[in-house]
Amino acid sequence: MSGFALSRVCPAVLASVFALSLSNVALADQPQESPTAQDGPSRAEVLHQARRLLVDLPGQDPLAALTTDALLQAPVTESDTAAGPTLPTGDLDATSATPDLSPQMMALCDKVRRVLAAYYPKHQSARDNSPWEVMHAIIGYGVDTMIYQEGPGSEKINAIGYMCYNYPCRGQRMLFLNRGKIDAEKGVGVQGHGGQFLAILAQSHVQRDYPMRVQGKSFTIEDLIEREKESCLSGEELTFKLIALAHYLDSDATWISSTGQQWSIQRLIREELAQPVRGAACGGTHRLMGFSYALNRRDKQGKPIEGEFARARKFINDYHRYTFSLQNPDGSFSTAWFERRADEPSIDRRIKTSGHILEWITFSLPEEQLTDPRMVKAVDYLATIMLNNTSHTWEIGPLGHAVHAMALYDARVFKGVVPPANQPLADEHTTGSDREARR
Template identity: 45%
Template sequence: MRHESNPQLDATTVPQHPPVIDVNKEPARRKAFTFLRCQKWFISGSEGKQFVTTVAVVSALVCVVLVEGFIFAAAPRGRFVDRFLRGPEPTPQLIAVPTPRPPTVAEKQAGKKKLAGIPTKDSKKTSVSKIEYDWESFVRFAEAIQAVGEHVTRVAVDPTYGPAEQPKYQPIFDASELAVIEEQRVASSAGNGAGGRQTPVRVTAASSNPYASKKPIGSLPPKSSRLQRLRVRIAQTLATYQRRPMNTSHHSPWEIMHGFVGFGIPTKIRVGGPRGELVNAIGWTNSGGRCRGQVMLTLRDGRPHALYGVGLQGHSAQYLAILAQCRVSAKSPLLLGGKNFTVADLIEDEKLNCRSGTELTFALIGLAHYLPTDAVWRSSDGEMWSLERLMEEELRQPIRTAPCGGTHRLFSLAYGCQRRLKATGQLDGVYRRANTYVREYQSLTLRRLQNRDGSFSTEWFKYPDNRDDDIDRKVQTTGHILEWLVASLDQEKLYENRIIAAAEFVATALAREPGRNWKDGPLGHALHSLSIYQERVWGVVLPGNVVAFTGPMKAAATVEVARSDEEIRQATLPNDDKARL
């Protein structure tokens, strides 16, 4: 059959259409062809390979320069060149640290003999004291707070200010103190004769507080412009942060507790928010006041008990230890569940919670402060305890793995020795070994762990380190270490350049950024270190507080000499099985 339009084509013939050229796709085909030719030339030819290598090297150098440029903008001068000149940094190695001496056979036998013959817990019941305070006592207390308000400010900001010889307020006394005052008044009137004029006996703060002091506790500080500038800087720093009270709406009990560790009993907080009413921080907490919905103290088995957890105590007996460092009296009232207790009842509760092999750092601080040095008691599990056993338990525990780098553990050991030395006049047994151990750590810290700017290692007692770009970390480690050092060093050591430099660093760092959102825990301990240093060097104590340390930590005559630096260096190495990590 012939095709109608073209008689030469039959039905099986396919017509051939003329080629259609797409003008849009033609340039793309030409580019692809050109790219393939260039790629073939680059790969096959030596000139092409050199060109590719050159482009890759130049691109890498540009990236390195850009990255290092950003780092150079944030890093101190000289870091940019140092990155090319210095080799790879070696992995830090743990330094050798002191190790405590083991107890002798005589010490073990004496300890067992002391704990023998103690009555069981069934035969000895814990008494809960109930003290009623009348309205006049609270009125006198309020008048005292009002009278010393101006005095607090002037003492904090003016180092040349001297308080009057006679206070403007009458302190509160208990029955025994009032009896002594009455005897003095009677003796004074009898000495002047029946018809003579009676000389009034003025009640002073020193009569009610034997530890109150307006002078340096030890030897007088040397007269130097550097110490004078440091005194002004510390006073200004403490005054600045004391004017920033916490509040019960935004701060937890744990934060409030670290707020008053730096300033002690006079610390105030605001109730309900930043504009709330000012109340005493310790009084609020001891009365069951809520802070961010939580309470620090509650009742357990009819006895005051400090709670543990997030926003509360971070360690067992931590709250009692903070009260002890603030010098809160064991007779201070606690109001819980509508019942009256005292801090003495909280002490009894912490005595029952002692357990072997656990962290007893804060229990040692609190119980060493409130209990006699020869006190013996039984815990709730039936074990016999004493302050010597607490010291022994803490002496066996490691330093580096303890909370806050081990500074609180060293603080507790040093404080236990101080209380023992004050009570007996000598250090023996476990106290002598603990004293040597603490002094060796003091020497190690000042010799190897202090940076050029006065701060201490940002890696605690592991190895020397200085994080220049992390001021929060530097204040945290330096504040804790300085707190322990100024509380345990001999008086003459406080005037040495290393301690002065550390105090200057903490005071300057806090004063430079008063509006910074510092972490409450490190801030509280840093301020506490400045308060202790101010108190021990110049005798400046905020009204309402008492002197924290009535004397330097001195070894008794029978104490063996501490090991030399070479002996410490040859002691147990970090990779040894006996290393205290």
């Protein structure tokens, strides 16, 4: 990424830098008990115009409607302006004023942004990667995620646009027609959980009128929202439906499922609280994210935290305390998820557990706790192992969530930060190949 000092730009233009440089490339010491439920236009302008083309011409094939250069397009997000795309922030209220950071925090800001810059060019390909894998690239970089249209080195295309138009990834398609309605596949290589694709789109801020296409029929995100509402079933895992529907619906919305049952966001929370965290997907971090996402949306709508929302808030606050009680001295989180304190040496295990846990806790902690020494140590630890092992072949899912953790922390803590001009270039770090991070 010669020519760009990523540490010298603010997050508002971070994604534009990524696009332009693509070719250059107080708790007890002992664990507590687990809680229970109770020159011309700028490139940024080109990106924005290309995105808007997809929305203005919903009947057009995004691969045919745009010029080759405009294939850097991405869906218009709910927070977009003509300044260009933004990294996914999971609907967080990022700090509005430029924070006054200590030298330690400025160094951490630089490290986090080096991680984001180092992993962005590692594009997946439609030839080699499944829809599930592409989804996990999207969770890290949102609407700015690019994939190779064929194999590595081929033309790049926006990942969300590609998947929403149901083009194949490693021979599999995410979407299908279910009695004439749009639906998303579930199984190996596609969704691992009901509502997962819509949840990924939600966390990337893709607008509900964004076009989709299946077998020649035109739809929008709105149609997929309706399908996920209809398919709610009591007793099933509803984690990703909660994330998706909490994002796109009013927090007081109610609806009738295809089985005739009445549902609401509060009912989704109640159903999820009745199921365990331990043993759930990815150690239970996604279930915790569902509660946190619903609470975040409720807060943003200025509505009272009562009923199931109040139960969820207490549950999340308890889990914050419990999670830090399991934290290892080096800043990593337990490699046994929420079962007990554990410290396996495998960097693959560590990025999986610490990445998922840091992603959730960064999203859900109050702003004033994000610079707590325990959080700073956790962010520094994860950023360090990612920078020290950039040539390591990480599992795609854990890597996506670890990158998302970095993006969330950058958005919430470092928004508006422009490091001093005499700070070393962000891309001048040295990395060690496949070695353990310093502890």
